[in-house]
Amino acid sequence: MDQVQLTTFQAVIETGSFEAAARQLHVTPSAVSQRIKALESAVGQVLVRRAKPCVATTAGQALVRFAGQVALLEREALAQARDRTRVSIVVNADSLHLWFLPALAAVPGPQYGLHTDDQDFTADLLRSGTAMAAVTAEHVPVQGCRIEPLGAMRYLAVGASPELVPMIVYNRKDQLQHRFLATMDRPGNPxxxxxxxAAAFIEAIRLGLGWGMVPESNARPDIAAGHYVEMVPGTHLDVPLYWQYWKIDSALLRELTAAVKAAAAEALRR
Known part of the structure; x- marks a missing residue:
């Protein structure tokens, strides 16, 4: 596969347009267009959906992952020095806030690009090729990825008073509160x-705006200090987490995986 065409395709998806890719690659937009057409002709499928921004088609998503893998291996082989290697990772906000950063500190050198999303959706960025690795609740490996169990993050339902309305939710993808209500056989739409x-979420509960699911390591000290109470004492919700990463022979990804597993072992429940 033509490396120049592959690099151009990756630039279009990363920047979101042919013009931005041209500026990044120091060529004309016409050259970018010709390279993409040639790559699509070689593959036999449309790879880029010409929209604003440009996105990979279903066929193109696998090629995004491949292009990123080739680029990573190439940088490792050429650089040997990690300060030229960029590693893109997606992680849920609570993990990023509580335990994930020490894993990155244990593997200095690369340039890290972090994305955040709900743990039930972080694997989507692996599928699209945007991320090389993810902390995710998805236990089925994404195609082309390896998976390692990390442990479970335990959540407690807490609030200023033991009444289950209103509810604090991180964003519209966050279903932890609804899942807790379902386990209590109290479904509904409060x-x-x-x-x-992550920080403002806890502060909103402390100020009495409502109740929400807070990681146990945050919740226990605040309960002891009287900032809020358990809504249903003795109950909890455990969310198993996994580390998924590209299935390539990369020394950097191996070392990072070991660091992530070590950090998770200190913070998560088995």
Missing amino acids: PVHYVPS
Whole structure:
């Protein structure tokens, strides 16, 4: 497969347009267009959906992963020095806030690009090729990826008073509160406040705006300090987490995987 065409395809998907890719590659938009057409002709399928922004088609998503894998291996082979290698990772906000960063600190050198999403959706960025690795709740490996169990993050339902309305939710993807209500056989649609920040989410509960699911390591000290109470004492919700990463022979990904598993072993429940 033509490496120049592959690099151009990756630039179009990363930047979102033929013009931006041209600026990044220091060529004309016409050259970018010709390279993409040639690559699509070689593959026999449309790879780029010409929209604003440009996105990979279903056929193109596998090629995005492949292009990223080739680029990673090439950088490792040429650089040997890690300061030229960029590693893109998607991680849920609670893990990023509580335990994930020490894993990155244990593997200095690469340039890290972090994305956040709900743990039930982080694997989507692996599928699209945007991320090389993910902390995810998805236990089925994404095609072309390896998977390692990390443990479970335990959540407690807490609030200023033991009444289950209103509800604090991180964003519209966050289903932890609804899952907890279902385990209590109390489904429904209570009033909701959306607070898309791990720190502000906890602060909103402390201020009495509503109740929500808070990681146990955050919740226990606040309960002891009287900032809020358990809504249903003795209950919890465990969310198993997994580390999924590209299935390539990369020394860097192996070392990072070991660091992530070590950090998770300190913070998560088995």
